[in-house]
Amino acid sequence: MRICIMGGCGHFHTALKPDIELAGVCLTGEETPGFSFLINRFGKVPVFPSYEEMLKECMPDLVVIDGLFGHHADMAVCALERGIHVYCEKPMAINEEQYKRLKNAYKASNAQIAAMLTSRYEPCFYTLYKRVRERTIGNIKLINAQKSYIFGERPQFYAHPEQYGNTFMWVGIHSVDLILWLTNSSIVDSHYFPSGKNSFGFEGLDESAVAILKLQNGVLATVTVDFLRDEDADTHGDDRIRVVGDKGILEVKDERLYLFKDGEEQELELSDAPDIFLDFIENLDDKGKRLADDEAAFLSTEAVVNITGV
């Protein structure tokens, strides 16, 4: 399979695999540290000044889209119009207009799309999902989700909402996606507060945001996201989720999964999760086999666009 990479601001590296031919890259100028190093591991790769030119010239089977967050939709539309599969950083769009344009381009294309919903592919959340489906905790009633990141070094475009979107979209989409996935339901009402501060010297950046969600099946949820994690912490993120059912509670903390049921607390063994990129490209003939399919990519993006009301 031949792929091209457009930008390197997020999780592009999840697509870098030994058997994948890297036909070209196109830089945004705001690549994450480590981009060149990772690309160089794949030998001398042609670098193109524009992604349109790159696609025309390389005609890859698939593009990895990871530019400024506000450019994802334009880049994806460009690929879908050429029938090229899209592996896109989340969120795939940062406003309703972009979302609709992308959805229409997808409907008109034969190409498939996946968003980098990486949380589904972490053993702790993957095993949580399996236990929920096995009805270990009965019916879900309430979910509390947390994403807490170190801010660290971030590119300048985080200062500009038209390029960055907002922190709830960028960080909270993982929690929102897990909530939609676990409940197999949809959001019927939501409320949201961004911190509204110019944070870390980045104008227009929210250092935190909170939301409550009400789902079609009656489940309530809280989501809290922040960039306020200790710079010296052991791990980049302190991601948690508490899933309360009528027959028990499942919780993820420190990448471990705990079950509280019948007066007992136990840590559960984690299953190996599929690789997110391989799950996409190995199931192009049957997207129903994927943990996160085209529909999940759109639903999670639509949800964070709606919640944050852009």
Added chain:
Amino acid sequence: MRICIMGGCGHFHTALKPDIELAGVCLTGEETPGFSFLINRFGKVPVFPSYEEMLKECMPDLVVIDGLFGHHADMAVCALERGIHVYCEKPMAINEEQYKRLKNAYKASNAQIAAMLTSRYEPCFYTLYKRVRERTIGNIKLINAQKSYIFGERPQFYAHPEQYGNTFMWVGIHSVDLILWLTNSSIVDSHYFPSGKNSFGFEGLDESAVAILKLQNGVLATVTVDFLRDEDADTHGDDRIRVVGDKGILEVKDERLYLFKDGEEQELELSDAPDIFLDFIENLDDKGKRLADDEAAFLSTEAVVNITGV
């Protein structure tokens, strides 16, 4: 000091002390299990059919108000009008009309009032407060609070919102009060979802509720409350709070206090907290010495009435 007790649906027992003379009790018919046992420990106490009669006859120094939650305000007004100090179960009112009437009666009275804001007097939350005031974590930015209770055996009035109020008021007031106390700020905006289910066979009872708060000083907060804790769990409640500052994070879980700062995680030693009832009656001459004064009683009640929009 001579006291009377009106009802026994909640935390009346926090006022039962060896040196306090119990002059009379008035029952609601929906006392918590253990009420008679506790009262009997204080010898033969006159039982009155109505609280108005009891107050007229006994003229106590202080009344403990712990009737059906929707009756707190009426009971407190009755005492305040006679110049009798009030130690009242929270929330002190379950709607705006009750709240205003109570506030007016308080203003017209020389008596003092305290709400049973018991969380402030737990060593874990008390020490948390002290560490916040010592600026251990700098400026607070974000708070996540959880109250999770076992439903267990509950009196029948929980089925009736006009007697019970709602679950966020009854349970969430502790979290809301801690947030107001820790931040020394006020709520400028909030959103709330109750589960809206008839739960555990109690019509009109919410088994859970969630809220987000925005404070005057920019702090954001989430509050989640539920009655979904495992019936066989070790403790009645699973109360947590995560207080994120710009210089560290303090967290309470399992009645323990943890500090995350400069890449280190440590459990902090807890200070002894004052007794809630003694703190009230020993500081009647200087209410500024109390952990939870008259103002806190009103602010926390007003906050949950406003948040739940009754």
